[in-house]
Amino acid sequence: MNRRDFLKRSLMATAVGGLLLSGAASSLSEARGAEPDKEKKMKILVLTGSPREHGNSNTLADHFIKGAQEAGHDVFRFDAAQKSVHPCIACNSCGMDGPCVFDDDDFSLVREHIVPADLVAFVTPMYYFGISAQLKAVIDRFYAINGSIHTPKQAVLLMTYANNSRRDESPMLTHYEVLLDYLGWTDAGRIVAPGVWTEGSIRNTPFPEKAHRLGKGLRLQGERSL
Incomplete structure (x- = not known):
């Protein structure tokens, strides 16, 4: 060659x-x-507290979930008002991380999905200056899984109320902040929609679109949005 x-x-x-x-x-x-x-891909648990199927806070939940699913996340929705959740009776039988004495209600679904969840969304109307009783019953039952949910997670708050007073908002916002601080979770966003009283009145506001964008823009902790 x-x-x-x-x-x-x-x-x-x-x-x-x-x-x-x-x-x-x-x-x-x-x-x-x-x-x-x-x-x-995130696992998201959405906890709603309104007994009105098409209420204003549930409308926010709908749009938030749509955005999260468009982003490819797995979403499980638990509508507390349409489920059976027995209030906590402080018997301490669970020892803060064990079986609850009430094993025949729907809280088992929350237990199943909250432990592996990367993010928990709290969705509620303001009822008498606080979280709705239906959602509060679910939160109180966190006591039985306390040891299992003190892990890094994110959370969002979607709340609606009838008037327009920052002072009236403060008890619910403080509750949310203290809850997250106790659990060691990180706030990933809040949407507070004032001035929506009658069912459906939120549809003529920018809040549903904000909820959609919040859901679509979610990222795992430590990741940056492009």
């Missing part, structure tokens, strides 16, 4: 090898690119 043929074959081999390496790198890049998408 003369020098010219040797150089020609060497160059061809180098080019083919480069293409193979490029293809392998591309495949690896694609494989790596698929992994973060899977890792970014």
